[in-house]
Amino acid sequence: MPNLSPFFVTGLAVGAIYALSGVGLVVLYRASGVLNFAYGAIGAVGALLAWQLLQYELPETLAWLAGIGLATLLSLGYGRMVAPHLAYRDTVVKAVATLGFALVLLGFSRWYWSDDPRQFAIPTDTIGVSMLGVRVTVTRMIAFSMTLLITIGVALFLTRTRLGLLMRALANNRDLSALLGIQVLQVETWAWFISGVLAGISGLMLSDLVRLDAIVLTFMVIPAMAAAVVGRLRSLWGTMIGGLLIGVLEAVATPFQVISPYRSVAPFVVAIIVILWLQRRRVITFAGGT
């Protein structure tokens, strides 16, 4: 049995990435009923803008803020201009529409910033601490603690603030909330805003920890969805734990030569198992079609 502890640590670092993206997805889904396939693409465009500004020798903080700002703008733009047209369609259609947005963003990023390999570096990459046989850089620790803090922060926001309450009401029943006088559009806009900020942050973190590549970042949304699924698209803590679990499983499989080339399948296997488990007792409802 090989020594698994270093892989456990690296797994937590990768898992934190999945968890962070997953939390952003769940927040938006809870408030607006939209599962945002474009989440990764929005983050990618923000990260690419930040990289571009760094190439122009702008100060780092400004570049990062600009990247996050662009991601927020894109998210808001979609939320205000496109999403309302689909507000009364079912969740699948709303999700598929974000797919269209993701394709547009992906095509634009790859066209404007070609495929050359890029590396995004943050100063904390070079400082590190040794832990259980593997060296963990400060950036990874920041990513992990940020995930934790964001999850706590968003959970508190949803339960303790008025806006959070309105969002939860909206997620529960949109029509009833409108009847009660909740400003539906306003609350949804806030949800898209928060999701955009989180997308921008995850985009930056991912491009530092993984690779600054539009396709990779865009389709990171699939393992992120796996993490969200573990949280039943509802629970932030479940999402966070799901993301970490997936990351650890994936990393811990590395030293076993037989399954090592296939270890990236971990998010999908976990998601499928969870979905099947969650739906195990459901019977056919009489709710009609989809």
Added chain:
Amino acid sequence: MTSRSLNSDSTTQGESMTRWPVTVASLRSMAGVAIPLILVAIILPGLLSAFWLRALTSSAIFALAAAGVALLYGRLGLVSLAQVALLGVGAWVALRLSHGTDLPFELVLLGGGIVTGLVGLIVGLPALRMRGLYLALITLMAAGGFQVIVGGTGFPDGGSGFLGRVTSASARLLMERPFVAQSDEAYFRYVLVVVAAGFLLVEIHRRTRPGRAWALIRKSEACALSAGVNVTLYQTWAFTLAGFLAGIAGGLLAGSVGQLDGRNFPASSSILLFALTVVGGVYSWLGPAITGLLYRAFPSLLIAWNIDGNLAFIVFGAALLHALITAPAGIAGQLGDVGRWLSSRIGRRGGTR
């Protein structure tokens, strides 16, 4: 509820309500499709350059795969984000059979189709209990899982063992094409015939009992159950059929290219195929045909014109948004609008009708 009233979706008032409504009208409409198709098959390969011949062969293959997606979404409202992965499964099985046995191409194709149909069945079993988003997610996860697995196993290329990969010491083989269709032109015609047969299979399903059952299930499962329709059976039948079509398409793709690479079946392709199926239209046979052209012929056009292929993604994404918001029946629906408008004009000019 009798079967008569279940027919509202698929017949006009004048047709007889037999189990297989072979009427003069339906024969004429099929001829209306078949004759141009035969003309295309005969004339086109001679006119096309080698580049476009391959592009259109690929378009036809993916049109067949899109037919499966359109079937699930248009008839049952089920989103399948795993069709390209199923196509990959079909290609894998076809390649393994072709290299490992002496079976003729047609049997290899069928073998791939049947195995993929079974896989489609397995993927569809959760559909019995799931709807909407969760089904889409589970198919997406299956596609993601296939991407990783096939990236590691690769496609068979003449070697032995289960995976059929050659060791480092020998040459990699191409898949054998059918005896009657060795050249690119002949293979294009062969593909057209097989794809037409696939579309015909879907049409037959649509016009007979499964089609009626699907329409009723889509309207209301409660009604379907109380009408005595075996909802489980027909839903899994739809998934199996979609899988079968994807498998056949996969075998055709393997024959067209000869060797496939495990890194070219990402989950994003399945997502893109679904998006383009919605854009093309899911309510008639024309939609998947348009989807095939969008998926393969349009990017080839960009290559030929030297335009960056990434602009295609922008067009596709915008088209998807447009289709979802304003034109739910897709391009096929809009063409149908145009067709109806034109024919009503012509009819009016023609006087009596």
Added chain:
Amino acid sequence: MFNLRFALTHNRRSQLLIALLIVMMLLLAGCFGGGDSSSAGDSGTTADTAEESAAEPVAGEEEATEKEAAAEEEAMPKEEAQTTEAMANTLCGLGTGEAATGEPINVGAVVGATGPDDFSSAAKGAAAYFNCVNANGGINGRPINYIVEDDGWDPEQAAQVAAKLVNDDKVVALVGNTSFVECAANAQLYEDENVIVITGVGVPRECFYSANIAPTNQGPRLSNLGVIQYAYETYGARKFACMAPNVPGMAEWICDGLAAWGADKGVTIEPVFFDPATMDPTSLILQAVSSEPDAITISTPAGVAIPLFGAAEEQDLRDKYHWLGPTSLYDLDFPAAVGSYWDGYLDAEIELVNTDSTSPDNQAWLQILDEYGTPDDPRDSFSQAGFLAAKIFVATALELDPASLDRDTVTEALRGVTNFKTDLMCGSWYFGPDLDTHNANHAGRIVSQVDGGWETITDCFEIEDPDLAPILDMEAQGGLID
């Protein structure tokens, strides 16, 4: 919406109209396809034909236009020669300084440009040389029309563009191919259509074991073996971790080669195959070091290697193991990308002469790239390989009668190439028609990362791959190299 369904399925007139529309669209595509054979995959890679200002320097200007001249066109208007380049370039072809007019010769290339990495620099190197040749009399008066196509790292697309080049554009040869997938997908097509491919850079095994494909480079197996040999002799390393991307015809081929060489020398090889798209380089590094090797070789393109070196740096592993790599790491931007942490700790094997060498052929390459390429063209070993392939083609084609120059004559001539001397390679290049395997380049040098750059630290040495035996036997029989 339901009316639409009725309309589509029951109004047969509208159905006929729709069918007619489809047929029209397909016929239009056919017309496009029939008449259109475009050129150029990437900016700055095509050689313009004479009627499109071939003699002007491409540097800093917009990329080449697409529409190729139909092969039947005769007597292009004569271009004014640009004086500065014309005088300087006796290095290209005939060196006349006059732009070539006459019937263009179509030459093709398939490169993996869009995808996990951009491999088009070989074609850019070849394009620069062809531009220069066209400005200096062409092939006995006939200009070269260089058509570069992108295969997008997809065998389906590779087969499609190869069919275009071979069957539509009727190229006489392909020069400067660089792709992970196209050798395997198209080898049969090239054999069937009797066309020779001189790759820029052959990557997987099929590029070295196909009858009609002859690379100018060594291939990752030989390149890795070269640096392993060096580590064996210089550092006394006996246990190696072989990190390679899990691509057909690569990972096993490379690591098996190392194992075959080391079998009787007490050398063990620990393979680490991985998905090149992996998002977790740290785990891979941990896996590689878990077997406690003496040295680790990272056999991937530079773009994939950079995160791996970043992960190794995070773990502060440079002192614990020797770090090696094949020629794919030899990129002048690589030391800057991985950082000064690795100065003095990384060795690589190079298949061609170092890119800053002062030898005549290498200087010619740099000069011609400056004058006939674009500033964005990478000056890396891929470009050298493409340039060398172009030189071989031009030298061979110049000996043929321009009036009867076609694919068959070119193929026959290329098969007969022997003893092509160049200081870009350690030895001479030849085709070797008697075998179905071609690997003329099998000697290399070692470079080391020093002070943010690369320094050559050995002379040419032979790489001792057991699988080279048939090729070495063939060479021993004489006539191919001196």
